[in-house]
Amino acid sequence: MISRFNVRSAALTLVAPVLAIVLAVGITTVVLLVSGDEPLETFGYMVDYGFQPRTMVLTLNLATTYYFSALAVAIGFRMNLFNIGVDGQYRLAALIAAAVGGAVTLPAPLHVTLTVLVAVLVGACWAGLAGLLKATRGVSEVISTIMLNVIATGLGAWLLHTDRLAVAVSGSNNIGTKPIGPSGQVPGLHLIAGTEVKVYGFVVVAALAGIGFHFMLNSTRFGFDLRATGRSESAAVASGVNVKKMIVGTMVLSGAVAGLVGMPQLLGASYSYSLDFPTGLGFTGIAIALLGRNNPLGIAFGALLWSFLTNSASILDVHQISKEIVIIMQGVIVLSVVVAYELVRRYRKSAEQRRVGQELAATAEPVKG
Amino acid sequence: MWMTATPEPAVELKGIVKRFPGVVANRDVCLKVQRGHVHAVVGENGAGKSTLMKILYGMQRPDEGEIRINGAPVTFRSPSDAIAAGIGMVHQHFMLADNFTVLENVILGSEPRQAGTVIDFSAARKRIREISDAYGLGVNPDSLVESLGVGDRQRVEILKVLYRGAKILILDEPTAVLVPQEVEELFASLRGLVREGHTVLFISHKLDEVLSVADEITVIRRGTTVETVNPGQTTARRLAELMVGSELPVPELRESTVTDVVALAVEGLTVRTPEGRPIVDDVSFEIRKGEVLGIAGVEGNGQAELVEAIMGIRPAAGTIRLSDTDITGWTTRRRRVSGVGHIPEDRHRHGLLLEAPLWENRILGHQTEKPNAKGPWIDRSGARKDTARIVDEYDVRTPGIDVHASALSGGNQQKLIVGREMSGDPVVLIASHPTRGVDVGAQAAIWDHLRAARARGLAVLLISADLDELIGMSDTLKVICGGRIVRAVDPHNVTPEELGSAMTGAGGEA
Numbered sequence A: 001m002i003s004r005f006n007v008r009s010a011a012l013t014l015v016a017p018v019l020a021i022v023l024a025v026g027i028t029t030v031v032l033l034v035s036g037d038e039p040l041e042t043f044g045y046m047v048d049y050g051f052q053p054r055t056m057v058l059t060l061n062l063a064t065t066y067y068f069s070a071l072a073v074a075i076g077f078r079m080n081l082f083n084i085g086v087d088g089q090y091r092l093a094a095l096i097a098a099a100v101g102g103a104v105t106l107p108a109p110l111h112v113t114l115t116v117l118v119a120v121l122v123g124a125c126w127a128g129l130a131g132l133l134k135a136t137r138g139v140s141e142v143i144s145t146i147m148l149n150v151i152a153t154g155l156g157a158w159l160l161h162t163d164r165l166a167v168a169v170s171g172s173n174n175i176g177t178k179p180i181g182p183s184g185q186v187p188g189l190h191l192i193a194g195t196e197v198k199v200y201g202f203v204v205v206a207a208l209a210g211i212g213f214h215f216m217l218n219s220t221r222f223g224f225d226l227r228a229t230g231r232s233e234s235a236a237v238a239s240g241v242n243v244k245k246m247i248v249g250t251m252v253l254s255g256a257v258a259g260l261v262g263m264p265q266l267l268g269a270s271y272s273y274s275l276d277f278p279t280g281l282g283f284t285g286i287a288i289a290l291l292g293r294n295n296p297l298g299i300a301f302g303a304l305l306w307s308f309l310t311n312s313a314s315i316l317d318v319h320q321i322s323k324e325i326v327i328i329m330q331g332v333i334v335l336s337v338v339v340a341y342e343l344v345r346r347y348r349k350s351a352e353q354r355r356v357g358q359e360l361a362a363t364a365e366p367v368k369g
Numbered sequence B: 001m002w003m004t005a006t007p008e009p010a011v012e013l014k015g016i017v018k019r020f021p022g023v024v025a026n027r028d029v030c031l032k033v034q035r036g037h038v039h040a041v042v043g044e045n046g047a048g049k050s051t052l053m054k055i056l057y058g059m060q061r062p063d064e065g066e067i068r069i070n071g072a073p074v075t076f077r078s079p080s081d082a083i084a085a086g087i088g089m090v091h092q093h094f095m096l097a098d099n100f101t102v103l104e105n106v107i108l109g110s111e112p113r114q115a116g117t118v119i120d121f122s123a124a125r126k127r128i129r130e131i132s133d134a135y136g137l138g139v140n141p142d143s144l145v146e147s148l149g150v151g152d153r154q155r156v157e158i159l160k161v162l163y164r165g166a167k168i169l170i171l172d173e174p175t176a177v178l179v180p181q182e183v184e185e186l187f188a189s190l191r192g193l194v195r196e197g198h199t200v201l202f203i204s205h206k207l208d209e210v211l212s213v214a215d216e217i218t219v220i221r222r223g224t225t226v227e228t229v230n231p232g233q234t235t236a237r238r239l240a241e242l243m244v245g246s247e248l249p250v251p252e253l254r255e256s257t258v259t260d261v262v263a264l265a266v267e268g269l270t271v272r273t274p275e276g277r278p279i280v281d282d283v284s285f286e287i288r289k290g291e292v293l294g295i296a297g298v299e300g301n302g303q304a305e306l307v308e309a310i311m312g313i314r315p316a317a318g319t320i321r322l323s324d325t326d327i328t329g330w331t332t333r334r335r336r337v338s339g340v341g342h343i344p345e346d347r348h349r350h351g352l353l354l355e356a357p358l359w360e361n362r363i364l365g366h367q368t369e370k371p372n373a374k375g376p377w378i379d380r381s382g383a384r385k386d387t388a389r390i391v392d393e394y395d396v397r398t399p400g401i402d403v404h405a406s407a408l409s410g411g412n413q414q415k416l417i418v419g420r421e422m423s424g425d426p427v428v429l430i431a432s433h434p435t436r437g438v439d440v441g442a443q444a445a446i447w448d449h450l451r452a453a454r455a456r457g458l459a460v461l462l463i464s465a466d467l468d469e470l471i472g473m474s475d476t477l478k479v480i481c482g483g484r485i486v487r488a489v490d491p492h493n494v495t496p497e498e499l500g501s502a503m504t505g506a507g508g509e510a
């Protein structure tokens, strides 16, 4: 009976995101009709293009980056901490890690480890600042992380200067950190046939991080304390949780994962942090964490979907259809998924009551078990 | 019983059925409440009393059945429908905003407007005074809720309901947090209300009170109404039998198990408000192994703060010693790990994760201990097995250990907490209202467990509003008032009445 329960409830869990996607497609259809484009054709272009081998690799690669970002946000969310600062954390982390990685030459595994370690540390420290401010001064982490984002941008701009960490990139007027040598690069994987483009080796790290996240939350005392604090701070305090320590610890952990956000790109493609390093990934992470309900598997799907939409939209330009249509779609998905989860929750409750009622109809005693 | 020809009952419930996952909370419930009556509803924990009242108040919708108010069938979609039909409810846990005045709390949500825009405070103040005077509630509209004791707060809740025009009042366990004097005052107010034509429905586990105030009593057992009786024709014992099929338990400690070994010593403990006013003032006591120290006092006299200071949740001056070790500077966790158990007074805020399954609630507060943890890991199967044991030993009525704590009735949540805190052989147990909200049968079981643990050497600090429990279960009894221990009382030679007046500082030597 229990297992039947779980299959059912797992199926129901999927209903919400599917509902949200259907709604998003519907609204996008209306927008397309209004703007005079053919909806079926448009979606057809996107699907066609999106499932070409090369696009699939790009989708997987971008999703890897999104995944770290959403995971970092989700760690905070599970304790009701709103880490809006993932954006600043990963940019600063990637910049400094790139500089360190570019400055040294070490045997391959050590070189990569060092670069990643620096990124993780910088991310952790930057987020830890917000944690400390909240624990000692009661400053809302929302405010402090927004501020820290701004500071990270300024600090990054200052550091990324030819007088300091940057060198001119040959053949352009771009500047960036000194490129990381071959020993510090993470080789790509030939996962998808039919294209020369490789999948970031970091996809493996992302999968491990997801497993680690699940394990940390559900099987460790730290994870229990984290979830308990998220559910009821007063009960957690009474149970002996040191909430201040938990705030700092959780922010540090969230920032450490945020530090990984820039790594797939840095160690798998660009090997240098330059002016055109991707920005704004931290905010995408918030949306994907919501979409995936802070659950590592849910976030994986969310990241893939988001990345698929972003990548497959590239084709729309060719057909003179506005690419922004995808942004509308992504926005609607996030909004409607929140509503859909609530609808499913209510449905599930009443369905369960009906089912139990039927099962108990014959028995005269309240049933246990 | 239903045959008596009285015109139009104020409330009539017919064939009410309400199901929750795994349980039928109400099954074919029939209830008639005459206008102008105080009607009591009694039944064991999880019998379905609160659920029934929530249905009547529109907070939950019945799966089947009919509700009639003054003879007319109604369907409530939300509490506002019920309020419109003249029904008001006071929940067991008060829902007042602390840092607002009584006036603000009362009008919150139904503000009287002057010319449709400005809140008309003076009109509201006048009406509050009128209502308060009419029913002898003695509520001052301008005092700050923060500064009120529980008895006063409850009257504010009642006033709030009356202010919205309720003619039918539902009170869910209104006396659980009150000491006898306050109960008397409450009942006087209720009688006043009834004289004015109001109808009162109330739930209680204290059968003596029920007998003294109710005009009619309905017993609910396992979700269904078994009988409606007249208090003149029944006894507490008979009611208990109707409810649970067992006799009334008596709190008493047979022989003394008090030893010479001090388990917990508190010296000069002082807790101050942020403004510097002492709420706990220079409190000292010792509890020896095998001893139960009872603290009697009207709620709000520093008991909660004293407990929090001992648990390390609230900073305090003074020293606390566990056996021979000074634990004053220890964290809450370290105290708990060293064998200090804690049954908190507010189970929802401090005792449970309502939206977590029972087995995770078993872990709460014992995150580092066996069988919940192995080193830094959570031992899921160990915790689950032990939860099943607690559910079994403490008779927690639940469909399983995977349901959320919020799905348990109030008394069953309490049983789970007591079971958890008694696990793992604590050295000291800080028990705030350990049997608050549990039925007579479960009360007896909890007392049995306490007695057995005491015989094994457990030291207990017992705080309770139930004076019979305090007198019966304490080896030593002290009275707290205004944050100070004002006197010691001999539990073997004191009546509840004497203790009651000692608590308010009124009586002579007890």
Ligand SMILES: Nc1ncnc2c1ncn2[C@@H]1O[C@H](COP(=O)(O)OP(=O)(O)OP(=O)(O)O)[C@@H](O)[C@H]1O
Binding pocket: B020, B021, B023, B024, B025, B043, B044, B045, B046, B047, B048, B049, B050, B051, B052, B397, B398, B406, B407, B408, B409, B410, B411, B412, B437, B438, B439
């Ligand atoms: N929201 C809910 N979801 C699932 N089950 C519930 C819910 N609320 C109550 N129940 C179940 O319904 C039954 C009746 O609960 P109810 O709260 O009405 O009991 P009660 O008579 O008020 O008990 P107590 O004296 O302990 O407060 C219990 O078995 C309880 O577990």
Ligand SMILES: [Mg+2]
Binding pocket: B049, B050, B051, B409, B410, B411
């Ligand atoms: Mg109840």
